[in-house]
Amino acid sequence: MLCKSITRFSYCFTKNICKSFHISDNPSYSKNERTKYVNTNNAIKSPKILITGGLGQLGTECAKVLRRNYGNENVILSDIIKPTEESLENGPFIFADILDFKGLQKIVVDYRIDWLIHFSALLSAVGEQNVPLAVRVNIEGMHNVIELAKQYKLRIFIPSTIGAFGPDSPRNPTPNITVQRPRTIYGVSKVHAELLGEYYHHRFGLDFRCLRFPGVISCDPPGGGTTDYAVAVFHEGLLNKRYECYLEPHTRLPMMYIEDCLSALFQFLNTPNELLRRRVYNVTAMSFTPEELFNEILKYIPDLKITYKPDKRQYIAENWPQVFDDSEARHDWGWQHKYDLERLVKSMVKDVSNNFLPKHRLKEVNSYV
Numbered sequence: 001m002l003c004k005s006i007t008r009f010s011y012c013f014t015k016n017i018c019k020s021f022h023i024s025d026n027p028s029y030s031k032n033e034r035t036k037y038v039n040t041n042n043a044i045k046s047p048k049i050l051i052t053g054g055l056g057q058l059g060t061e062c063a064k065v066l067r068r069n070y071g072n073e074n075v076i077l078s079d080i081i082k083p084t085e086e087s088l089e090n091g092p093f094i095f096a097d098i099l100d101f102k103g104l105q106k107i108v109v110d111y112r113i114d115w116l117i118h119f120s121a122l123l124s125a126v127g128e129q130n131v132p133l134a135v136r137v138n139i140e141g142m143h144n145v146i147e148l149a150k151q152y153k154l155r156i157f158i159p160s161t162i163g164a165f166g167p168d169s170p171r172n173p174t175p176n177i178t179v180q181r182p183r184t185i186y187g188v189s190k191v192h193a194e195l196l197g198e199y200y201h202h203r204f205g206l207d208f209r210c211l212r213f214p215g216v217i218s219c220d221p222p223g224g225g226t227t228d229y230a231v232a233v234f235h236e237g238l239l240n241k242r243y244e245c246y247l248e249p250h251t252r253l254p255m256m257y258i259e260d261c262l263s264a265l266f267q268f269l270n271t272p273n274e275l276l277r278r279r280v281y282n283v284t285a286m287s288f289t290p291e292e293l294f295n296e297i298l299k300y301i302p303d304l305k306i307t308y309k310p311d312k313r314q315y316i317a318e319n320w321p322q323v324f325d326d327s328e329a330r331h332d333w334g335w336q337h338k339y340d341l342e343r344l345v346k347s348m349v350k351d352v353s354n355n356f357l358p359k360h361r362l363k364e365v366n367s368y369v
């Protein structure tokens with residue numbers, strides 16, 4: 001009887017979490033998984049989560065979502081850069097350099113970490129500008145966190161990317177399993193992470209989880225990737241009604257709004273192991289070209305002037321998937337996106353107008369565009 005009510009309580013907890021992220025209430029989730037975080041006092045025990053590289057485009061928003069669900073104190077944001085006042089507002093922030101193994105060990109022990117969300121990385125365009133640093137951060141840093149996760153039996157999430165594919169991969173659509181062979185150090189480091197994670201899972205039983213994200217679009221400034229134009233155009237467009245695009249108008253790439261990205265991450269983190277046929281899944285929401293995106297934005301900013309000046313990022317984009325096949329994620333753990341192009345643009349215009357414009361001056365925007 002007691003067991004039944006614990007299971008029920010835990011089930012409701014999971015169901016409520018799922019509701020707030022439009023996550024399907026999958027009846028095949030096992031009882032064991034639902035009760036996993038119920039402690040001996042019958043209270044729900046939230047996992048303690050460390051986010052590395054947490055002050056980047058994805059980290060801060062991810063922390064908000066996890067804190068809403070697991071409590072502010074249970075989610076520790078970390079990075080090597082100085083936090084803003086705002087990023088200190090809702091929970092703990094600490095310094096953590098992923099190249100310092102002992103430092104990471106101390107954090108895991110001191111904070112009794114259960115899950116590690118590893119966001120630290122140099123993205124595609126930035127990585128090409130400093131290959132030795134990208135090797136250190138993306139490969140050596142990843143060795144540190146995966147070894148840490150093995151030692152302390154942590155659940156570890158490492159994002160991968162559409163950039164993990166290359167010119168030999170089928171581009172439309174790009175399936176979950178196919179030839180990869182990327183041509184950027186970013187892509188090479190991500191394939192390395194995928195393979196090492198899978199190996200640690202099969203060899204040591206590590207609970208390694210990885211989603212290949214497409215370009216993620218959010219109000220926050222992006223970190224130097226090839227899909228950044230799809231964020232920058234909102235900032236530039238709303239600030240001064242013009243934008244110079246570094247990709248050709250017909251360059252099609254897979255994309256996703258931040259809310260869908262975090263929803264996928266949250267749902268995937270909470271999926272019982274027995275439903276996962278793979279440790280690495282493609283996820284996406286839509287595919288569009290710069291021209292298609294700008295035409296949609298013109299509905300909100302009719303006097304927006306667009307010019308094109310392709311640079312080295314065009315070459316990177318031409319070797320990436322155009323359409324991402326995420327049918328395995330949809331089949332195995334019920335992934336569903338919510339935002340299409342129309343809805344994405346509507347939300348971004350609102351987000352950037354309300355949250356970004358009042359806080360940031362044009363000068364700051366130009367520094368990463």
Ligand SMILES: NC(=O)c1ccc[n+]([C@@H]2O[C@H](COP(=O)([O-])OP(=O)(O)OC[C@H]3O[C@@H](n4cnc5c(N)ncnc54)[C@H](O)[C@@H]3O)[C@@H](O)[C@H]2O)c1
Binds near residue numbers: 052057161
């Ligand atoms: N943003 C996207 O569109 C996208 C798409 C696919 C995958 N991803 C992946 O998601 C993750 C997060 O992406 P993002 O866009 O937030 O990146 P970002 O560049 O905005 O943030 C990365 C963070 O890593 C930190 N970092 C760098 N070196 C570090 C070190 N030695 N120790 C600790 N932290 C360090 C940086 O300070 C930065 O805050 C990355 O792994 C990226 O590959 C992102």
